[in-house]
Amino acid sequence: MTGRRPALPLRLLRHLLLLAGAVVMLAPFFLMVATSFKPKEEIFAAEFHLLPQRWGGTENYITALTQVPLLHFLLNGVVVTAAIFLLQVLVNVPAAYALAKLRFRGKATLFGAVLVCLLIPYQAIALPIYILFYQFGLLNTYASLVLPFTISVFGIFLMRQFFLGVPDDLIDAARIDGISEYGIVWSVMAPTAVPALVAFGIFSVVAHWNDYFWPLIAVGDQSLYTPPLGIAFLKLNGEGTAYGPLMAAATIVIAPLVLAFLVAQRRFVEGITFSGLKG
Amino acid sequence: MAEAAGRPVRRLDAVILTAPAVLLMAVFLLGPLVCVVALSFTDYQLGAPSISLTGLANYAEMAEDETVRISIANTLIYVGIVVPVSVALGLGAALLIEADNTLRDFYRAAYFLPVMATLIAMAIVWGFMLDPRIGGVNFALKAMGLKPQDFLHDRKLVLFTLCGIGIWQSVGFNMVLFMAGLTAIPSELYEAAAIDGARDGGARFRLVTWPLLAPVTLFTVVITAIRAFQVFDTVQVLTDGGPNKASEVLLHTIYAEAFGYFRVGYAAALVVVFLVFILALSAIRVFVLGRKRQLT
Numbered sequence: 001m002t003g004r005r006p007a008l009p010l011r012l013l014r015h016l017l018l019l020a021g022a023v024v025m026l027a028p029f030f031l032m033v034a035t036s037f038k039p040k041e042e043i044f045a046a047e048f049h050l051l052p053q054r055w056g057g058t059e060n061y062i063t064a065l066t067q068v069p070l071l072h073f074l075l076n077g078v079v080v081t082a083a084i085f086l087l088q089v090l091v092n093v094p095a096a097y098a099l100a101k102l103r104f105r106g107k108a109t110l111f112g113a114v115l116v117c118l119l120i121p122y123q124a125i126a127l128p129i130y131i132l133f134y135q136f137g138l139l140n141t142y143a144s145l146v147l148p149f150t151i152s153v154f155g156i157f158l159m160r161q162f163f164l165g166v167p168d169d170l171i172d173a174a175r176i177d178g179i180s181e182y183g184i185v186w187s188v189m190a191p192t193a194v195p196a197l198v199a200f201g202i203f204s205v206v207a208h209w210n211d212y213f214w215p216l217i218a219v220g221d222q223s224l225y226t227p228p229l230g231i232a233f234l235k236l237n238g239e240g241t242a243y244g245p246l247m248a249a250a251t252i253v254i255a256p257l258v259l260a261f262l263v264a265q266r267r268f269v270e271g272i273t274f275s276g277l278k279g
Numbered sequence: 280m281a282e283a284a285g286r287p288v289r290r291l292d293a294v295i296l297t298a299p300a301v302l303l304m305a306v307f308l309l310g311p312l313v314c315v316v317a318l319s320f321t322d323y324q325l326g327a328p329s330i331s332l333t334g335l336a337n338y339a340e341m342a343e344d345e346t347v348r349i350s351i352a353n354t355l356i357y358v359g360i361v362v363p364v365s366v367a368l369g370l371g372a373a374l375l376i377e378a379d380n381t382l383r384d385f386y387r388a389a390y391f392l393p394v395m396a397t398l399i400a401m402a403i404v405w406g407f408m409l410d411p412r413i414g415g416v417n418f419a420l421k422a423m424g425l426k427p428q429d430f431l432h433d434r435k436l437v438l439f440t441l442c443g444i445g446i447w448q449s450v451g452f453n454m455v456l457f458m459a460g461l462t463a464i465p466s467e468l469y470e471a472a473a474i475d476g477a478r479d480g481g482a483r484f485r486l487v488t489w490p491l492l493a494p495v496t497l498f499t500v501v502i503t504a505i506r507a508f509q510v511f512d513t514v515q516v517l518t519d520g521g522p523n524k525a526s527e528v529l530l531h532t533i534y535a536e537a538f539g540y541f542r543v544g545y546a547a548a549l550v551v552v553f554l555v556f557i558l559a560l561s562a563i564r565v566f567v568l569g570r571k572r573q574l575t
Contacts, residue, residue, distance in 0.1 A: 006378060006480075014375050015382070021372060022389040024447065029392065031415050032404045048418035095300035104293035110301065117308045119561045123509060123530055124554050125311035127537055127547060128318070132311075134325070151303035181292040210397045212512045213530075217538060228399040232516050235403045243407050250400040261395045265388055272394060273455050 029258075036060050036248040043243050056244060061252075063245035064234075070249055072223070073230035074256075080145045080226055081208045085201055087150040093193075096159035097185045101171060111160075117153040123213055130217055144218040145226065149208060155200055162196040163189060202271030209257060227253040315554075318547035325541040337548035347549065349524050350532040353438055357528060358507040361445040366500055368446070369453025374488075376454070377461050387458075391451040398448060402513040405444050406431065431517055434525040441526055444513050449506065453499050460495030464488065501564045508556055529553050 006014070030050075035043060039056025042049070064070055098104065099111055129148050133139045138147075166189060174188045190197070212228040219225065225233065231253050234246060261268045319337055323330045341347050376386045393401065408415045409430040417427035430440040468487045477486050511530040514520060520527035520535070533553065537546035 010480075011379055011381070014378055018372070018375050018382070018386050021368075021450075022386060025389050025393060025451070027415070028401055028404045028408060028447075029396070031408055032401075035407065044413055048415065091299045091303060094296040098293055098296040102293060102296070104290065104297075107293075110297060113304060113309065117304060119558060120308055120312055121505070121509060121554075121557050123511070123533075124550050124557070125308065125315060127533075127543065127550060128311035128314035129307060130537075131314075131325070131543065132306075148307050151300060151307050153304065153308065156300060182295055185296070206395060210399070212399045212515075213534075216515075217534075228397055228512075231397075231400050231403060235406070235516060243410075243413075246403060247407065250404055253400045254396045257395055257397070258392065261392070262388065265384070265391075268395065269387070269391060269455050272391075272452070273459055 032247050032250050035243060036251050038244060040242075040244055057248070060244035060248040063242070064248040064252065067245060068230055068234055068249075069222070070227075070230060070252060073225045073227050074252070076142075076225060077209055077227045080142065081205050083142070083146045084149045084208050085204045087146065088152045088155050088200075088204060089197065091150050092152050092155040093159055093190060093197075094182065094185045096156045097163055097189050099156065100160045100163035101166075101168070101189075102181070114153045114156050118157060122148070126214060126217055133218065140219055140221045140224060142224065145215055145224070148214065152200075152204070155204070158200055159193060159196060162193050166192050198267060199271040202268055206257060206268075206272060315547050315550050318544055319551045321544045321547075323544040323547075325537075325543050333544070337545050340545065341548055341552070346524060346527060346532060350520075350527045350529050351552070353525075353527055354508060354510070354529040356438060357442055357445065357510055358504055360439070360442040361449060361507045361510075362500060362504050364442075365446045365449035366453050366496065366503055368450045369499070370457050370492075370496065372450060372454045373457035373461060374484075377458060387454075390454050393448045394451040394455075398512045399516055401448070402444065402516050405447075405513075406517050409440065432522055434522050437518055437522065437526045441510070441513050441518070445507060445510060449503055452506075453503060456499045456502070457492070457495060460492050461488070464491050498564065501560050505557055505560050508553070508560070529556075 005011070034051055037055065037057035037060070038052040039054050039059070042053055042056065095110075099107065099114070126148075130139070133144050138144050170188055170192070171184055174184045179187060209226075210228060211226075212232065215226045215229050216232075219229065222233070231246075231249050234249050320332055320334060321330050322333045322336070372386070372390050376383055376390075407413075409417070411417055411427055411429040411432075416430070420427055428436060430436050464487065468491070469483060472483055472487045475486075477483050509530060510528050511534070514526055514528050514531045515534070518526040520531050529549070530553065533546050533549045536542050536549060
């Protein structure tokens with residue numbers, strides 16, 4: 001920050017404070033994994049060991065995977081988050097292009113609507129959407145988990161900002177080649193916007209893989225459970241004190257995102273920081 | 280703005296490009312927003328055959344409702360604790376991590392991990408850690424010679440316990456927002472301040488970092504407040520608002536009214552209250568953004 005390294009005592013103080021914080025931040029993750037490896041007697045023992053003294057991991061993980069169809073929930077999570085992101089790209093990228101690069105009637109109104117919608121927290125509109133799906137018999141379907149999120153005004157806003165910086169010459173050249181406006185979106189604009197699309201993708205996948213509120217409302221059928229619903233079900237309706245399998249299930253549910261995060265740290269931080277714009 | 284106006288195109292092209300977004304925005308955002316306000320003036324119940332306008336009856340009932348009063352008070356306490364603490368810790372972490380190079384990536388990853396991890400799963404892990412008999416937190420308290428606590432069932436403690444989990448989850452998010460703000464400060468400013476006699480870190484922070492970071496801070500405060508108002512997952516899975524409503528929060532009350540008691544009209548009125556809080560915070564954000572735009 002200053003270009004000059006701080007003095008040694010200050011550097012040590014920095015590590016002391018940051019390490020203390022890191023212990024608090026990481027303790028739940030550590031205890032979750034360690035407990036998932038412990039046999040039942042050890043979890044309920046009067047004395048506490050950080051690390052498992054005897055191996056109980058196999059049993060815990062088998063119980064977690066068989067007591068509820070956890071793998072099926074994970075598959076549901078993959079299908080739902082992937083479907084949401086793909087449809088978000090299909091719906092919002094063309095609109096973002098139009099708002100950034102084209103002149104048409106109603107453009108200012110449309111952009112104004114996008115800005116207004118940015119302020120709406122989705123929990124506030126969940127109730128009418130629930131009633132709408134109830135009327136159309138769509139509750140308890142994959143569609144109910146995906147459809148409300150296909151429109152992402154945040155995605156439109158983000159991609160529009162990015163497209164504004166793309167030179168018009170690229171578009172003019174494509175028009176001279178006879179490419180339609182819709183074709184330009186996918187063959188000219190989208191390829192230039194890969195970094196923005198990746199950031200938006202990470203934001204979208206993290207938000208919807210972790211979402212609990214809407215799936216809780218929209219879905220009652222266990223075969224449609226997403227991972228957050230699955231683990232909450234295990235906690236609330238299973239044996240609430242079977243902590244070994246519960247910690248194993250928690251480990252399985254958070255593993256995909258955490259591993260992806262450790263591999264591509266910077267991209268994740270970037271993608272989530274964007275959500276700061278949204279709140 | 281002349282460039283932003285863009286190239287004129289055939290009407291059909293603009294329609295093809297924007298129609299799906301416009302349609303979905305109407306069905307899933309603006310329509311529901313209008314509906315929820317309209318429903319708040321009715322006695323609609325899910326599954327009930329009839330619906331009638333009741334004017335402000337829901338709002339009048341709300342004013343007398345003890346649960347709602349507790350719920351709003353708890354939510355405000357939650358926001359009032361989580362926001363300042365997690366913003367201050369986020370700023371502290373960002374400043375400390377950026378102050379030197381060693382272990383920078385490790386610290387950033389460690390503090391950011393809770394932001395990424397599925398909150399509902401981590402809430403369950405916290406529930407286990409806070410177990411009065413076998414939880415790690417109470418073992419640690421006992422090791423330090425302190426009395427073990429039943430953090431999630433003690434009426435006096437439960438809300439603060441949930442605040443703690445909320446803070447744990449938000450620090451990393453605030454940290455990366457501050458980091459983005461810190462890297463935007465040009466290093467020449469620090470050199471200029473040093474020439475002007477700002478020798479120690481405190482003076483540099485006061486003269487350079489803070490004035491330039493203040494808008495980022497306000498921005499972070501508003502975003503964290505909006506996120507804190509939406510607290511739900513931890514409450515639903517750990518306490519269900521109890522014991523005796525001690526951890527009842529606004530979104531959880533709305534959920535219970537709408538999907539526990541199916542009183543949609545009343546729940547909609549509560550949603551309107553929730554919206555007013557969020558939009559008031561958003562108004563601050565728009566105001567700050569507007570001012571920032573004027574500055575640059």
